[in-house]
Amino acid sequence: MKSFNKSALGASGLLIASLAFAIVGCGSGTQTADSTTTTGSTTATSGTPEKLMGAGSTFVNPAMSKWAFEYNKKFPSVTIDYQSVGSGTGISQYKAGTVDFGASDAPLNDKDLADMPSPTLNIPVVSGAVVLSYNVPGLTADLKLSPDAVSGIFLGTIKNWNDPKITADNPGVTLPSTPITVCHRSDGSGTSFIFTNYLAAISPAWKSGPGIGKTVPWPAGLGGKGNDGVAGLITQTPGSLGYVELAYAVQKKLAFADIKDAVGDFVKPSVESTTAAVIGETEALKKDVRTSIVNSPAKGAYPICGFTYVLVSKGMKDANKAKALVDFLNWTQNDGQTMIADLQYAPLPKDLVDMNKASLDQVVAAAK
Numbered sequence: 001m002k003s004f005n006k007s008a009l010g011a012s013g014l015l016i017a018s019l020a021f022a023i024v025g026c027g028s029g030t031q032t033a034d035s036t037t038t039t040g041s042t043t044a045t046s047g048t049p050e051k052l053m054g055a056g057s058t059f060v061n062p063a064m065s066k067w068a069f070e071y072n073k074k075f076p077s078v079t080i081d082y083q084s085v086g087s088g089t090g091i092s093q094y095k096a097g098t099v100d101f102g103a104s105d106a107p108l109n110d111k112d113l114a115d116m117p118s119p120t121l122n123i124p125v126v127s128g129a130v131v132l133s134y135n136v137p138g139l140t141a142d143l144k145l146s147p148d149a150v151s152g153i154f155l156g157t158i159k160n161w162n163d164p165k166i167t168a169d170n171p172g173v174t175l176p177s178t179p180i181t182v183c184h185r186s187d188g189s190g191t192s193f194i195f196t197n198y199l200a201a202i203s204p205a206w207k208s209g210p211g212i213g214k215t216v217p218w219p220a221g222l223g224g225k226g227n228d229g230v231a232g233l234i235t236q237t238p239g240s241l242g243y244v245e246l247a248y249a250v251q252k253k254l255a256f257a258d259i260k261d262a263v264g265d266f267v268k269p270s271v272e273s274t275t276a277a278v279i280g281e282t283e284a285l286k287k288d289v290r291t292s293i294v295n296s297p298a299k300g301a302y303p304i305c306g307f308t309y310v311l312v313s314k315g316m317k318d319a320n321k322a323k324a325l326v327d328f329l330n331w332t333q334n335d336g337q338t339m340i341a342d343l344q345y346a347p348l349p350k351d352l353v354d355m356n357k358a359s360l361d362q363v364v365a366a367a368k
Contacts, residue, residue: 048077048320048324049077049078050077050078050079050320050321050324051078051079051080051081052078052079052080052081052100052101052321052324052325052328053081053083053098053099053100053101054080054081054082054083054090054099054100054101054102054103054310055082055083055085055089055090055093055094055098055099055102055103056083056084056085056086056087056089056090056091056093056094056102056103056104056190056311057084057086057087057090057103057104057105057190057191057308058084058085058086058189058191058226058227058228058245059087059105059128059130059190059191059194059227059245059306059308060103060105060125060126060128060308061082061084061227062247062248062251062343062344062345063125063126063308063336063339063340063343063345064080064082064084064103065082066339066340066343067080067328067331067332067336067339068080068081068082070335070336070339071328071331071336075327078324078327078328080328082103083099084226086185086187086188086189086190086225086226087103087104087105087106087188087189087190087191087193087214088104088187088188088189088190088214088215089187089188090102090103090104090311091104091108091112091188091311094116094120094311095115095116095117097117100316100321100325101310101311101312101325102310102311103125103308103309103310103311104190104308104309104311105189105190105191105193105194105306105307105308105309106190106193106194106213106214107122107124107289107290107307107309108120108122108309108311109290116313117315118313118314118315118316119313119314119315120311120312120313120314121311121312121313121314121359121360121362121363122289122290122309122311123289123309123310123311123312123329123356123359123360124289124307124308124309124348124352124356125307125308125309125310125329125332125333125336125348125356126307126308126340126345126346126348127274127275127277127278127293127305127306127307127345127346127348128245128246128247128274128305128306128307128308128344128345128346129245129246129269129270129273129274129302129304129305129344130191130194130195130198130243130244130245130246130304130305130306131243131244131245131246131249131256131257131269131304132145132150132241132242132243132256132257132259132304133231133234133241133242133243133244133249133252133254133255133256133257134234134240134241134242134254134255134256134257135234135235135237135238135239135240135241135254135255136161136175136176136178136238136239136255137176137178137238137239138176139173139175139176139255141170141172141173142255142257142258143170143173143255143257143258144169144170144257144258144259144260144266145166145169145257145258145259145260146165146168146169146259146260147202147203147259147260147303148165149163149165149166149169150199150202150259151199151202151203151205151206152165153180153182153241154182154184154199154206154218154219154220154221155203155205155206155209155219155220156182156219156220158180159179159180160177160178160179160180161175161176161177161178161179161180161239162175162176162177169260178238178239179239180239180240180241181221181222181237181239181240181241182218182220182221182222182240182241182242183221183222183223183224183230183233183234183237183240183241183242183243184218184221184222184223184224184230184242184243185215185223185224185225185226185229185230186223186224186225186229187215187225187226188214188215189214189215189226190214190306190308191227191243191244191245192213192214192215192216192243193212193213193214193306194294194304194305194306195243195304196210196211196212196213196216197212197292197294197306198294198295198303198304200212201292201294201295202295221242222237222240224242227244227245227248228248230242230243230244230248231244231248231249231251231252231254232252234252234254235252235254243304245344246269246270246274246344247343247344247345250344256269259302259303259304260303261295261296261297261301261302261303262295262296262297262301262303263297263299265300267300267301267302267303268302269302269304270302270344271341271344271345271346272300272346273300273301273302274302274305274345274346275346275347276296276298276299276300276301276302277293277294277296277298277301277302277303277305278293278305278346278348278349278352279298279349280293280296280297280298280301281293281296281298282349282351282352285351285352286351286355289307289309289352289355290309292306293305293306293307294306305346310329312325312326312329312360312363313363314362314363316363319364322363322364323364325363326360326361326363326364329356329360330357330360333348333353333356333357334353337353
């Protein structure tokens with residue numbers, strides 16, 4: 001199994017602590033303060049109590065939980081209640097108007113945007129890695145997987161751990177004949193969207209078969225709800241392999257594979273290799289923040305990365321709530337970005353931060 005250094009275990013401890021504050025208590029929302037505080041380019045007035053409701057991505061939940069707690073400490077009159085229910089459910093709740101913002105690892109495409117009840121923005125707030133975690137008893141070396149091995153496993157054509165395509169990626173490593181149990185998401189999932197984007201990029205058979213989506217017809221395996229559900233399945237199932245967001249793998253102390261990138265190097269998932277993937281696609285992202293960053297040819301880029309997008313309406317009718325939401329999201333672009341590396345997310349580059357702030361200016365202007 002993959003060994004964990006002190007920094008990884010430290011990140012796990014911080015993550016566990018931050019998850020304890022997934023929902024900030026409503027009582028704190030009744031506190032008031034008389035001051036106005038400036039954070040970076042964000043000015044947040046903490047005098048009027050406001051509760052913001054959000055729902056969606058489990059991928060972003062460790063960061064959102066940390067942000068909700070820290071923001072409420074700084075601005076006690078504002079509480080953020082975020083429900084980690086999966087990207088598909090988050091989009092549905094946002095569309096139905098039962099939450100103030102949604103969060104999805106699958107950005108809304110042009111058709112999705114046209115179906116929304118009001119003009120909607122995709123605001124990327126974090127980037128992170130989707131890792132292939134495994135539970136192979138007796139394996140002591142770090143596992144390496146090539147695109148052919150990954151696609152074969154999830155297509156169901158590679159069925160055992162000692163398959164020649166896997167052993168070829170791991171010379172000198174003894175792999176057992178244990179059957180592989182694939183673990184995937186059972187709910188509408190942005191993590192699945194990122195992972196199936198990768199599979200479609202590396203495998204014509206996947207692209208023309210199960211395809212890309214928040215839900216797809218998985219050829220094989222067991223389904224779990226949320227990143228934590230899949231992580232639980234992997235933990236409980238000897239011989240299993242599944243995809244989860246990096247923070248969950250670190251939290252659960254799961255082993256995870258190095259993946260061969262687009263130029264033929266095996267790359268470890270990390271904050272640094274996620275950052276390399278984002279930087280490698282910056283010019284394309286400046287044209288459209290929905291650009292996929294999977295299988296980047298950039299040097300040192302981990303090939304299975306993506307963003308979580310907060311979905312924000314430009315048609316919010318409550319100007320006070322619109323300002324409170326924009327203040328919070330602008331804070332995530334400033335102070336919030338300094339808090340997420342320990343949670344295994346890559347901070348956004350300045351170009352994306354600047355684009356996000358310009359987009360968020362439209363929300364307040366429309367609500368006036």
